[in-house]
Every structure is written in C-alpha cells, then in structure tokens.
Amino acid sequence: xxxxxxMTLSRSIGFADLVGxxxxxxxxxxxxxxxxxxxxxxxxxxxxxxxxTVSMDIPANHVTAIIGPSGCGKSTxxxxxxxxxxxxxxxxxxxxxxxxxxxxxxxxxxxxxxxxRVGMVFQRPNPFQLTIFDNVAYGLRVNGMRDKKLIAQxxxxxxxxxxxxxxxxxxxxxxxxxxLSGGQxxxxxxxxxxxxxxxxxLMDEPCSxxxxxxSLKIEDLIDDLRDQFTIVIVTHNMQQAARVSDMTAFMxxxxxxxxxxxIEFDQTDKxxxxxxxxxxxxxxxxxxx
Amino acid sequence: xxxxxxxxxxxxxxxxxxxxxxVEHGLADAMRALTTADAELATNVVAGDRExxxxxxxxxxxxxxxxxxxxxxxxxxxxxxxxSAIASELERAGDYAKGIAKRVTVLLNQTPIVPIPxxxxxxxxxxxQMLTQSLDAxxxxxxxVARGLADIDxxxxxxxxxxxxxxxxxxxxxxxxxxxxxxxxxITYMLERLADRTTNIGERVIFMINNTTxxxxx
Ligand SMILES: Nc1ncnc2c1ncn2[C@@H]1O[C@H](COP(=O)(O)OP(=O)(O)OP(=O)(O)O)[C@@H](O)[C@H]1O
Ligand SMILES: [Mg+2]
Numbered sequence: 001x002x003x004x005x006x007m008t009l010s011r012s013i014g015f016a017d018l019v020g021x022x023x024x025x026x027x028x029x030x031x032x033x034x035x036x037x038x039x040x041x042x043x044x045x046x047x048x049x050x051x052x053t054v055s056m057d058i059p060a061n062h063v064t065a066i067i068g069p070s071g072c073g074k075s076t077x078x079x080x081x082x083x084x085x086x087x088x089x090x091x092x093x094x095x096x097x098x099x100x101x102x103x104x105x106x107x108x109x110x111x112x113x114x115x116x117r118v119g120m121v122f123q124r125p126n127p128f129q130l131t132i133f134d135n136v137a138y139g140l141r142v143n144g145m146r147d148k149k150l151i152a153q154x155x156x157x158x159x160x161x162x163x164x165x166x167x168x169x170x171x172x173x174x175x176x177x178x179x180l181s182g183g184q185x186x187x188x189x190x191x192x193x194x195x196x197x198x199x200x201x202l203m204d205e206p207c208s209x210x211x212x213x214x215s216l217k218i219e220d221l222i223d224d225l226r227d228q229f230t231i232v233i234v235t236h237n238m239q240q241a242a243r244v245s246d247m248t249a250f251m252x253x254x255x256x257x258x259x260x261x262x263i264e265f266d267q268t269d270k271x272x273x274x275x276x277x278x279x280x281x282x283x284x285x286x287x288x289x
Numbered sequence: 290x291x292x293x294x295x296x297x298x299x300x301x302x303x304x305x306x307x308x309x310x311x312v313e314h315g316l317a318d319a320m321r322a323l324t325t326a327d328a329e330l331a332t333n334v335v336a337g338d339r340e341x342x343x344x345x346x347x348x349x350x351x352x353x354x355x356x357x358x359x360x361x362x363x364x365x366x367x368x369x370x371x372x373s374a375i376a377s378e379l380e381r382a383g384d385y386a387k388g389i390a391k392r393v394t395v396l397l398n399q400t401p402i403v404p405i406p407x408x409x410x411x412x413x414x415x416x417x418q419m420l421t422q423s424l425d426a427x428x429x430x431x432x433x434v435a436r437g438l439a440d441i442d443x444x445x446x447x448x449x450x451x452x453x454x455x456x457x458x459x460x461x462x463x464x465x466x467x468x469x470x471x472x473x474x475x476i477t478y479m480l481e482r483l484a485d486r487t488t489n490i491g492e493r494v495i496f497m498i499n500n501t502t503x504x505x506x507x
Binding site for chain 2: 284
C-alpha cells in the first residue's frame with residue numbers, strides 16, 4: 001500500500017531520507033547533502049526586517065519550493081541566495097547563507113562569480129531584444145567564451161535541456177527571443193540560465209505569467225533538471241509546489257513584527273499529507289485569513 | 290474562505306453520520322426481531338438496507354467530486370479518504386444487519402422454536418456498542434475511543450466461541466433443532482464480522498487523526 005510507505009517515510013524527517021521518496025530517484029547509497037545552509041538568516045530593507053532568523057538546509061540536486069502568503073518574504077529569501085539585493089540601498093543581511101559551506105555574505109565572496117554558479121529565472125520572462133541564439137549565447141560570451149563552435153554547441157545543448165530546441169531550431173538566427181510565446185520565452189530564459197552551467201537555479205514564480213499548458217511544460221522541465229541542478233522555486237500555486245518539489249518551506253509574516261518567518265520546512269509529501277504546524281495546514285488547505 | 294468547500298466537507302460528514310445511524314438502528318432492530326420473534330421488524334430491516342446502499346454511493350460520489358474539484362490536502366484529504374473507507378465499512382456492517390434480519394425471518398418459520406442463547410443477545414449489544422463507539426471516535430476525533438474498540442472486540446470473539454458451543458450442544462441434544470441451530474451459527478458469525486468492521490472503522494479514524502496505521506484487531 002503506497003500510502004503506508006509514504007507515511008513511514010514521512011515519519012522520519014530530514015532530507016537524508018529524501019532518497020527513495022520519489023519513484024524516479026537515485027540509489028539508496030547516494031547521500032544527499034546540503035547545497036545551501038541558511039543559518040539564523042535575517043534580511044533588512046533599511047530598518048525594516050523583512051525576514052527573521054530563517055534556518056534551513058536546501059538539499060543538493062533536489063527541488064525546494066518556498067510557499068506562503070504575499071509579502072511573507074519568499075522573494076527576499078530567494079534573492080538573498082545570490083545576493084541580488086546588493087544594489088538595493090540599505091538592504092543588508094544578518095546570519096549566514098552558506099553556499100557549499102561558504103557564507104556568501106563574506107566580504108571575500110565575489111558576487112559575480114557567485115551569480116555564475118547561481119542562475120535566476122524571473123516571474124515575467126525577460127528575454128533580450130536579440131535573436132534566440134544570442135539570448136542563450138549572451139551569458140557564455142560575457143563569461144569569456146570565444147570559441148564559436150563551442151558556443152554553438154553549448155547553445156544547442158542548453159536549448160535541448162530546456163526542452164525548446166525542437167520548437168526553435170529552424171529560426172535560431174531569424175527570430176527574436178521576444179517574438180516567442182510566453183511559455184517559450186520562459187523556457188528560453190531557463191536555457192539562458194543553464195547555459196553557463198550554474199549549480200543552483202532560483203525561480204521566482206516562473207509560471208505565474210503562463211497558461212496551464214505552458215506551466216506544465218515548465219514543471220516537466222524542472223523535473224528533468226533536478227538531477228543536474230539544485231532548484232529553489234517560489235510559487236503561489238500550492239498544487240504546483242506539491243507536484244514539482246521534494247522539500248517545501250512554508251513562510252508566514254509575523255503579525256506583530258511584520259517580519260517573514262519560516263514556519264515549517266519538511267519533505268513535500270509530509271507537508272501536503274500531514275504537516276506538523278496548524279498554520280501550514282490552514283494555508284495549504286486554503287482555510288487562511 | 291472557501292465557503293463552498295467547507296459546505297461540501299460538512300455534507301459528506303453529515304451523510305456519513307446519517308448512514309452510521311441507519312446501520313445502528315438496523316442492527317438494533319435485527320437483534321430485537323430475533324429476541325422478540327418479530328418477523329415484521331425483521332422485514333423492515335431488510336427493506337431499510339437499500340437506503341444505506343444509496344447513501345453510501347452518494348458519499349463516494351461527493352468525495353470523488355471534492356477531490357477532483359477542490360484538491361483537498363493534509364487533514365482534509367485524510368478525512369475524506371477515511372470517510373470513504375468508513376462509509377464502505379458501514380455499508381458492509383449494514384449488510385450483516387440485513388443478513389441477520391433475513392435469518393430471523395427464516396428462523397421464525399422453523400419448528401421447534403428454539404430458545405435464543407443469552408450470549409447471542411450479549412454479542413448483539415456489544416457489537417452495537419462498538420458501532421456507536423467507532424462513530425463517536427470519528428466525530429470526536431478521539432484516538433483513545435478508537436483504541437478502546439480492541440478490548441470489546443476480544444470480548445465479542447470470546448462470546449462467539451461460547452455461543453457456538455452452546456448451539457452445538459443444543460443440536461447434539463435434539464437433532465430436530467439442527468436447522469435452527471445452523472441459522473443461529475450464521476447469526477453469531479455475522480455479529481462477529483460486524484464487530485470486526487467497527488475495528489476497521491477505528492483504524493481509519495486513527496489514520497485520519499494521526500496519519501499512522503495501527504491494528505485494532507490483532
Ligand atoms: N526593495 C525593497 N525595499 C523595501 N521593502 C521591500 C523591498 N522588497 C520587498 N520589500 C518588503 O519586504 C517584505 C517581503 O517582500 P517579498 O517581496 O520578499 O515578499 P513575497 O513573499 O515574495 O511576496 P509576493 O508573494 O507578493 O511576491 C514585504 O513587506 C515587502 O514590502
Ligand atoms: Mg515575491
């Protein structure tokens with residue numbers, strides 16, 4: 001009985017147990033380690049504390065979803081992972097955001113190098129006003145790749161991994177990225193993000209501007225990418241979080257302090273069948289507010 | 290928020306209690322028909338079972354629709370799955386009550402009229418108590434109440450052995466009671482099975498509350 005096995009698994013917590021929770025997973029000997037360790041992490045916009053002492057381990061080569069009501073700090077947390085807030089005046093962090101054991105807020109960390117290892121896909125597809133080919137090649141050239149053959153090879157490979165190749169291979173140099181459909185644009189942005197071989201891909205509501213079919217294509221793509229990348233996705237669609245992720249983090253704004261807090265972080269199976277915190281239960285059941 | 294959803298969940302809950310109460314009445318009436326030799330009451334129980342079957346189908350249709358349209362999760366989902374399973378258990382328990390009532394009708398046409406062993410009456414009372422208690426556990430979401438079913442179930446099992454020994458003795462002493470005795474053996478069997486259904490309900494209730502499986506019927 002599948003339910004019984006899901007329950008046995010969900011009783012033990014921690015992502016070391018993730019191995020085997022999905023039918024498609026790796027062998028039991030594989031160990032799952034934390035790619036990103038968030039430790040007592042708080043984030044401020046000036047005097048305003050947007051998130052308060054969040055701690056969680058984001059497992060390597062798995063999909064972690066962040067859910068929670070609007071304004072609870074999901075995007076703030078996601079963007080903090082690759083220091084996207086660096087340019088925001090007054091924005092600063094406390095605590096640690098360790099990437100492969102290194103605190104990314106350590107002054108010695110080069111944010112440009114960091115972003116090469118941590119790609120980002122946004123809510124609204126944002127292709128450049130360039131050809132489809134150049135959209136993907138852009139990041140490679142910025143990163144110093146000059147070999148044209150290698151670039152062409154990399155572009156093809158990335159478009160294939162982003163499940164877009166078949167739809168665009170005949171017009172790589174003819175069409176602008178901006179001329180594609182919304183769903184294709186988003187997959188183009190994913191191809192652009194994966195072209196420079198990042199280790200982590202951050203996605204902030206990547207499907208919210210897409211129709212259901214295009215969304216499901218992105219979900220399939222996320223499923224294909226999970227073996228090569230560590231994926232963190234913010235989504236307002238709880239069923240999407242349930243479908244695509246291995247781990248789910250639920251955040252909520254503290255009413256008194258207005259700061260976002262991590263309420264519960266656990267295996268997605270567990271979160272959607274038997275969450276530990278009543279607030280998680282209320283939120284995922286839509287009995288909220 | 291989600292008013293329609295909350296209403297639908299409530300409807301399913303109410304329908305389950307309705308079916309539960311019908312089965313309780315069916316069993317009580319079947320046992321009363323047996324001990325008071327009331328053929329008409331027995332016939333009513335048989336007729337009343339159709340309503341139980343109809344409500345069972347209606348519950349499953351509602352749950353099916355709820356899952357398809359409202360995507361229930363967590364506790365709501367466990368409750369709906371438990372409700373569907375409990376409705377099936379109740380439907381089967383209702384079938385046993387109907388089966389007992391049918392046997393009563395046949396028994397009343399036998400000669401000689403045999404005395405009904407008090408142990409069978411006691412089995413009926415305990416099974417009825419278990420039915421009520423399993424529904425209480427569901428309504429109150431009370432694990433202790435559900436677990437309490439295991440003890441009563443053991444008592445029912447013992448009573449069945451005792452009753453069956455008495456019935457066999459009766460047949461040995463007077464072979465003319467053979468037909469009636471066989472019918473009584475069927476009735477004790479059905480009461481024992483009915484009690485087992487209520488421990489299944491208790492197990493579903495525990496799953497619904499705790500997300501764990503526990504056996505209440507060794
Ligand atoms: N650049 C900024 N300057 C000041 N405050 C900000 C800034 N960005 C976000 N905030 C505030 O921080 C809090 C968290 O915002 P954030 O965008 O992280 O929420 P969210 O969970 O992603 O919400 P949504 O689901 O609506 O996208 C909010 O109160 C927001 O107003
Ligand atoms: Mg956001």
